[in-house]
Amino acid sequence: MYDKCPKKFQYLKVTKQVKPGTSEHLEYGNKVHKCISDYLSGISDNIMPDLQNKKAFFDMIRDNVRGGDCFYEEQVCLDTDLKQVSWFSKQAWMRGILDVFIDYGNEGVVLDWKTGKQREGNDQLLFYAALVMSIRPKINTVRTEFVWLGPNTITSRVYIRDQLPVMWREIMGKVNSVEESIREDVWVPKPSYLCRFCEAYDICEDRQG
Helix, strand or coil: CCCCCHHHHHHHHHCCCCCCCCCHHHHHHHHHHHHHHHHHHCCCCCCCHHHHHHHHHHHHHHHHCCCCEEEEEEEEEECCCCCECCCCCCCCCEEEEEEEEEECCCEEEEEEEECCCCCCCCHHHHHHHHHHHHHCCCCCEEEEEEEECCCCEEEEEEEEHHHHHHHHHHHHHHHHHHHHHHHHCCCCCCCCHHHHHCCCCCCCCCCCC
C-alpha cells in the first residue's frame, strides 16, 4: 500500500482517520479464499460456481501435497530479530498470511490466490519466500506463485537461501522508507485514477478526479 500511495498508508495505517473499505471486490476475494481453503483442507467438498472450472487445478494441488506438510491461510509473524512469534505477540513486527504453504523439508511452495486483474510486480512473492526461509531453517528453496484466477495464469518465482540476506535488505529498504515517513511526518501523495476507489477519497486534498 505504501508504494502505491504513502498518503493512503498514512490515513489507513498511521492516523487511522479512515477504516479499510469493505468493497464488493474485497468481499468477493475473501469469499474465494475461504472457499478454496475449505476445499483444499477437506472441510468442504463444495466449490462456488465461479471456481468450478478450476476444480481440476485444485485437485492437482491436493494430490501434489503428498509427501509434504500443507498449511492453509497460515499466519506468520516475526519480531525485529526475524524470529517467529505468535500473531498477537507484543513483539510482533512483521506479519504475512500464506494462502497455501507446503513444506517438503528442503523445499517450500507458497501459492497466493489473486482475484483481480493481473499486475506486474514481485515484491510480495519475495516477501513470502523470505518469511518461509526465516521460519523454516531447513528449507533452502522456495517457489512462490501468484495464481491469477481470472485470466487463469500463474506468476512464479524461485528463491534460494543464499539470496536471503539480499532479500531482507530489499524488504528493509521499503520498511525504512515507511519509518522515515513516520519519523518526518512526510507522506507524498500519488494521485491517480485509482483515487476514486480509495477509502480516503472524501478527506484527501490531493485526490485526483
